[in-house]
Amino acid sequence: MHRVAVLLLPPVVGFDATIPTLLFGNAADAGGEALYKVVTCGLSTDPVAATAGFAVLPEAGPEALASADTVVIPGTRYPPARADGVLASEVSAALALIRPGTRLVSICTGAFVLAAAGLLDGRPATTHWKYADTLREMHSQVRVDENVLFVDDGDILTSAGLAAGIDLCLHIIRSDHGTQVANAVAKYCVVPPWREGGQAQFIDRHVLAPDDFSTAATREWAMGRLDEELTVQRMARHAKMSARTFNRRFRAETGQSPGVWVRARRIDRARELLESRDLSVDEVARLSGLGSGGNLRHHLRRGVGMSPTGYRKVFQGV
Known part of the structure; x- marks a missing residue:
């Protein structure tokens, strides 16, 4: 079983601390068997102060980091980390327990800890827009x-603020175990399996005036016509x-151009079809709007590093 350790550093954002335990903790295979073992840990087993007037009691001390995947x-x-961009010796010692090759994930301002450790140097990363x-x-x-x-940079992944941690954890579950498992977790949590665009839509300078038209209805319309x-x-x-106004407003709302957005949704649709239906590669490409089997192979290899056949074997077990 894949082991997930959630490192709580005071004062921790309580909402963020619950996201990985809830999402990974509810990921299960078709037989209902848990896919992740999640443990919260601190620099000790003492309660960790949160930012909103309560404390969190970790299950383990820093030794849990040594066995985490x-x-x-x-x-x-x-x-x-937040004020000076450095780490105290006890935090550095805790991070030193992490095995090489362990996947590292930050939610919101947790990125400041990874950056202070030098782990984000030269890498793309995100945090709360503020x-x-x-x-x-x-x-x-x-x-x-x-x-x-x-941002998914392979072995290090970072999320934007607060609820974006949900998006990242669902992405990790989807990458590890496929769309159906991730969708089941999203359904249990009563959240969408994915959110469109980026946090640009929430940044003050990018918020549209109330009398501006939205492209949301057209995005929903397009989702039913990907082929x-x-x-x-x-x-x-x-x-x-x-077209000019639409393109501008689409970018402001989603953080992507219409073409990039449509291609991403088509790839998502193709992955879902490969996981759930026994269709030929050409038929999957046609139904998802990617045109040809060759085009599907190109995008899947570029996105997940697998051929359509290999992807189906991984997620259907055939």
């Missing part, structure tokens, strides 16, 4: 992107906007 650091106001400039100024070698909900031609012009006509 994934380590998650939730958001924190831990002063050395603190992105601070992270960028404090750690100039980190390639901070405040417009996305999360059809979806040009910017066609979607703009549906939204009753000029």
Whole structure:
């Protein structure tokens, strides 16, 4: 069983601390067997103060990090990392227990801890949009992107603020065990399996005026027509906007161009079909709007490093 250790550093953001325990803790296979063993840990087993007037009692001390396959650091106001960009010796010693090759994950301002440890140098990463400039100024070698909900850089993954930790944990579950398992967890938590776009839509300077038209209805319309031609012009006509206005508003709402968004949704649809139905590769490509089996192979190898046949074997067990 995959072991997940959630490292609580005081004062921890209580909401963030519950996300990995809830989501990973409810991921199960078709037979109902748990897929992850989740343990919370602190620098000791003493209660860890949270930012909202309560404390969290960790199940273990830092020794739990030594046997973890994934380590998650939730958001924190831990002063050395947040104010000075450094780590106290006890935190450095705890992180030193983590085995090489362990997957590292941060939620929200947990990225400041990874950055202070030098683990994000030269890498793309994100954090809550409100603190992105601070992270960028404090750690100039980190390639901070405040417009996305999360960044998957292989063995290190970072999420934007608060609820974006849900998006990242669902992404990890989906990558590990497929769409059906992730969707089941999302359904239990009463959240969408994925959210469109990035946190650009929540940044103050990007919020649209109340009288502006939204592209949301057109995105929903397009989701039902992924196997059809979806040009910017066609979607703009549906939204009753000029192509230029539609493109601008679409980017403001989702953080992506219409073309990039449509391609991502088509790849998601293809993965779902490969996991759940015994269709030929060409038929999956047609139904998902990717056109040809060759095009599907290209995008799947680029996105997940597998061929369609290999992907189906992993997630259908055939």
